[in-house]
Amino acid sequence: MKNYRDGGEAIVEAFRNLGVDYILSSPGSEWSPVWEAMARQKVENAPGPTFIDCWHETLAVDMAMGYTAITGRPQAVLIHAGVGLMHGSMAVLSATQAELPLIVMSGESTTFGDDPEQQMEPQWYGGVSVGGAHRLIEPLVKWAGQVTHAANIYQSVVRAGEMAQRLPQGPVYLNMSLEAMMQPWSKPDNLRAIPPAPRTMAVPQDIEEVAKLATTARRPVIVTESAGRDPQAFAAMVALAEKIGAPVIGGRASTYTNFPQSHPLWLGLQSFEHLEDSDLILLVDGKAPWYPARKRPGKGQIVSIGAYPIKQHLAYQNLHADIYLEGDTAITLEALVKAVSVDAARVSERCAHWSKARQAYEVMLAAQRQASLAADKLDAVALACIAAETLPCDTIYIDETITHMPVMRPHLPLNEAQSFFRVTGGALGQGIGAALGAKLAKRDKPVVLFVGDGSFLYNPIIQALGASKAYDLPIMIVVCNNKRYEAMRKGHVLYYPEGAAETSKIHYGVNIEAPDFENLGTHFDFFGAKASDQEELRKAFADGLAALQQGRTAILNVSLVR
Ligand SMILES: Cc1ncc(C[n+]2csc(CCOP(=O)(O)OP(=O)(O)O)c2C)c(N)n1
Ligand SMILES: [Mg+2]
Numbered sequence: 001m002k003n004y005r006d007g008g009e010a011i012v013e014a015f016r017n018l019g020v021d022y023i024l025s026s027p028g029s030e031w032s033p034v035w036e037a038m039a040r041q042k043v044e045n046a047p048g049p050t051f052i053d054c055w056h057e058t059l060a061v062d063m064a065m066g067y068t069a070i071t072g073r074p075q076a077v078l079i080h081a082g083v084g085l086m087h088g089s090m091a092v093l094s095a096t097q098a099e100l101p102l103i104v105m106s107g108e109s110t111t112f113g114d115d116p117e118q119q120m121e122p123q124w125y126g127g128v129s130v131g132g133a134h135r136l137i138e139p140l141v142k143w144a145g146q147v148t149h150a151a152n153i154y155q156s157v158v159r160a161g162e163m164a165q166r167l168p169q170g171p172v173y174l175n176m177s178l179e180a181m182m183q184p185w186s187k188p189d190n191l192r193a194i195p196p197a198p199r200t201m202a203v204p205q206d207i208e209e210v211a212k213l214a215t216t217a218r219r220p221v222i223v224t225e226s227a228g229r230d231p232q233a234f235a236a237m238v239a240l241a242e243k244i245g246a247p248v249i250g251g252r253a254s255t256y257t258n259f260p261q262s263h264p265l266w267l268g269l270q271s272f273e274h275l276e277d278s279d280l281i282l283l284v285d286g287k288a289p290w291y292p293a294r295k296r297p298g299k300g301q302i303v304s305i306g307a308y309p310i311k312q313h314l315a316y317q318n319l320h321a322d323i324y325l326e327g328d329t330a331i332t333l334e335a336l337v338k339a340v341s342v343d344a345a346r347v348s349e350r351c352a353h354w355s356k357a358r359q360a361y362e363v364m365l366a367a368q369r370q371a372s373l374a375a376d377k378l379d380a381v382a383l384a385c386i387a388a389e390t391l392p393c394d395t396i397y398i399d400e401t402i403t404h405m406p407v408m409r410p411h412l413p414l415n416e417a418q419s420f421f422r423v424t425g426g427a428l429g430q431g432i433g434a435a436l437g438a439k440l441a442k443r444d445k446p447v448v449l450f451v452g453d454g455s456f457l458y459n460p461i462i463q464a465l466g467a468s469k470a471y472d473l474p475i476m477i478v479v480c481n482n483k484r485y486e487a488m489r490k491g492h493v494l495y496y497p498e499g500a501a502e503t504s505k506i507h508y509g510v511n512i513e514a515p516d517f518e519n520l521g522t523h524f525d526f527f528g529a530k531a532s533d534q535e536e537l538r539k540a541f542a543d544g545l546a547a548l549q550q551g552r553t554a555i556l557n558v559s560l561v562r
Contacts (some may be wrong), residue, residue, distance in 0.1 A: 005040075007150035007181035008033025011105075012041065013156035018094030019192050020103070021442065022067065023051045024060040024090070028080020029121060030107030031499045033181035040424045049076065052441075052471060055463035057088035064102050066398070066437020069256075069389040069421045072230070074101035074164050077171075081106050082130035085137055085173075088426045093140040095130065095171045096313050097425035098255065101164035102171040103157065104141070106133055110148055110177045134175040142170035145197070147298040150183035152417050158194055165197035168308045194367075195370055199328035200307060201335065203237045206325055207548070209242025210282075210303050211339035213323075214244045217280035219350070224284040225251040227329055228258035230309045236333035236416035244342050246282065247357065247374045249274060251289030258285075264358050265351070268410055272297055274357060286319060287331050289313055295317035295338065300334045305332055354493050365410055377539060380480065383450075384408035386534060387478070390541040391445055395419070396438050400451040400459075401485040404560070405481045408450065429458030432477065436464060437474040446548055447475040454485040461520060468553045469524045476544050476554045479517045482562055484510050526552050532559035 011034055015023065023038070025031065041048045054060040057079045086286040095102050103531035109124035126212040130136055136156040142284050144165055147156045150471045154178070192520045214220050222241055228234045237259050241248050248259040248442050267274055275281060279300030283289065286304060288311075290297055297320075304321035306329050311317055325332050327507040374387050384407075395412055399405045399422040421438060423430045435449040451459070456479050468475060489510045493502050518528030526548030529540035537558060544554035 002447065004184060005037075005186060006033055007153045007176075007183055007185050008029060008035070008037040009040070009187065010153040010185040011157055011176070011181070012037040012039055012048060012152050013187055014161070015076050015193065018103075018158060018161035019073065019196075020161070020413055021051045021073060022376070023049050023076045023078055023397040024054060024064045025051065025078040026054045026057045026060045026080065026084060028084050028106065028178070029308050030081065030178040030181070031078055033178075034078060046483060052467070054467050056093045056460035057084045058429060059433045059436075059460050059463050061088045061091035061095065061104070061468060062433025063374070063437035063440060065091065065098065065100050065423065065430075066434035066485070067441045068100045068437075069098070069303060069434070070154065070228070070396070070418055070441035071440050074103060074161060077102055077104045079104070079106045080130045081108055082133045082136055083128060085133050085307070089137060089140055089372070091433070092137065092171050092173070094423050094425040094427050096141060098423065099169045099308065100171070101169040103160045103164055103174070104137075104171050104173045104175045107176045107178045108133055109179060111179050112451065115179065120178070120184060124178070132175065134173060137173050141173045141501075142168065144173040144175070146177065147180055149180050150185045153180060153185065154191070160196070167352040168312065170313075178379070191198060192461050199331055201327040202325040204335070204337070205322070207335045207339050209331065210323060211336055213280050213301060213303070213337070214246075214282065214336070214340050215342050219278045219353070220244055220246040220280040220282060221275055221298070222246050222248045222282045222284060223251055223289055224248060224258045225253040225273070225286050225289060226256050226258065227258035227285040227333075228417050230287070230330050231417035232330035233285070233333060234258065236330050236337060239337045240261065240333050240340075243337055244340055245347035246353070247274060247354045251286055252291065254288045255425060257417060261410065261413075263337055264355060267354070267357055268361055269406065270503045271361070272281045274553045283319065283321070284333065287317075288314060288317050290320060291316065293320070295479065296320045305336075317525065333339055349411065355527045368407075368478065371541060376533060378532060378534065378558060380401070380404040380407045380559050381411055382534065383480065383537065383558055383560065384479070386537050386541065387448070388413050389540060391448060391545070395448050396421070396442060398422070398431060398435040398438055398447060398449040400428065400434075401451065401480050402452050402455065403562075404491070405450065406491040411494040428455045428505045430478050431455060432459045432464035432475075433462065434472050435475045435477070436467055439475050440471070443473075444474065447543070448478060448546070450478050450480055453483065453514055453517070454479040456517065457514065463523055465524050465526065468526075472551060474548045474553045475546060478556045478558055480560055481517065481557055483514070484512055486510075486562070499545035516556050521553055521555050524553070527553070527554040528557070530557045532557070
């Protein structure tokens with residue numbers, strides 16, 4: 001019908017000027033205008049984003065999310081109409097909850113072929129158009145809208161990209177009408193690169209006030225959940241903790257490595273008992289650490305620090321904050337570090353106090369290690385210890401386990417920013433995509449996914465392995481196989497401790513009779529191994545690493561006793 005520059009070119013041009021590296025996509029027939037522009041980009045050898053074709057929408061969104069979690073750079077996701085959008089919507093909601101900026105688009109027809117100038121395939125009135133896909137996704141994204149004319153496609157996409165990066169960061173959705181994309185568009189002469197979102201900072205008076213509190217408090221404690229998303233904030237956390245002699249504790253939603261676990265001031269995840277005596281809590285990038293809200297911790301003031309503490313996507317939240325320092329976490333922490341001046345004697349008194357807690361923590365971890373490594377069979381602690389001893393120190397760990405990671409995590413070498421990422425929000429089936437996205441971001445680092453057997457089965461496994469093969473993204477997938485949804489059993493027993501299920505051991509919704517996970521990659525010539533004791537596990541890790549070196553994904557099926 002035509003073969004000229006149109007709305008498809010406007011979209012790709014907007015991606016270029018927004019600095020989008022990848023278009024993560026799962027196909028739908030509205031995307032031919034973009035495919036045309038991408039083919040032209042290739043033919044003309046022009047710079048621009050790389051196109052990644054996925055066999056499932058959840059995977060496309062998750063890869064984008066994993067990439068953005070590691071790089072901070074928003075990517076584009078193109079999926080199909082209302083139906084593909086529904087497949088991808090679980091992951092889109094996770095991006096909203098994780099505050100990861102994405103530009104998500106799918107298309108519809110709005111004229112249904114009635115325009116004699118523009119022929120439309122009959123599928124568009126046959127049910128693929130739901131009468132506004134942007135209405136469908138609206139509650140799950142930061143903002144959703146529709147574009148109906150090529151004249152404003154470029155500016156709409158740019159605006160979506162800019163909006164996604166402003167606070168709160170998150171996915172922005174555009175329903176891109178197919179007819180609009182097929183209308184002619186010529187590139188104006190005056191287009192230029194779009195500036196990145198400016199960083200914000202709390203006002204100096206508020207920083208001074210908090211600096212005074214941190215100086216005079218007897219036992220300040222720092223709690224964090226996602227400060228480590230930004231490596232600069234990770235470094236500022238260390239500087240602040242050291243300068244004021246405050247320990248650091250991770251909250252429940254610790255989706256990143258926020259502080260070096262080997263640091264003497266790190267006291268572990270959810271060790272909130274250390275807050276009992278605290279007269280000042282500095283909560284850095286906290287989402288909902290105090291649960292339930294009736295349990296306000298500490299004896300003094302709570303200062304909430306971070307770019308966006310009030311999470312509008314949470315139905316219920318109470319931070320109990322007395323003071324907010326709202327601004328870019330790294331910049332605000334750095335300003336706070338500059339403003340505090342605790343005298344050396346006070347800092348050493350505080351550090352000496354916390355060194356006892358740290359020692360007790362280390363003794364407890366050593367006892368766990370010893371007990372688990374003395375046993376014949378593997379538990380999660382032994383798995384983590386052997387991973388720590390075998391895997392390279394620059395490994396990026398991705399987590400999609402439920403009952404295992406809380407016990408594994410203290411034993412993993414998580415001492416650098418961006419060494420760990422977990423998809424937030426509780427929606428399972430996203431781990432492999434997130435791991436592939438992380439690998440896309442850091443091709444020179446090993447990426448290892450720990451995933452529960454139940455969680456693994458929610459993933460689009462074949463589709464993800466296909467993407468790993470097609471785009472040369474070898475990752476290690478370690479299935480923590482306890483042959484059940486242990487979380488379901490635990491929850492049931494908590495509510496019905498002496499109920500019929502627990503006394504008879506008849507559990508519904510718990511057991512998993514799964515296929516041999518280690519064989520699932522054979523079609524792709526991927527590596528697979530099974531391990532149920534330490535020797536097998538050590539060998540599986542070593543062989544798995546060798547496979548990664550050859551560019552092959554490795555699936556380790558690890559039998560765990562719990
Ligand atoms: C898409 C989706 N479906 C269902 C659930 C409910 N769910 C939460 S935890 C869990 C069990 C996961 O099992 P597994 O990964 O084996 O971990 P384990 O409980 O054994 O530690 C399930 C089914 C969910 N969170 N997401
Ligand atoms: Mg399980």
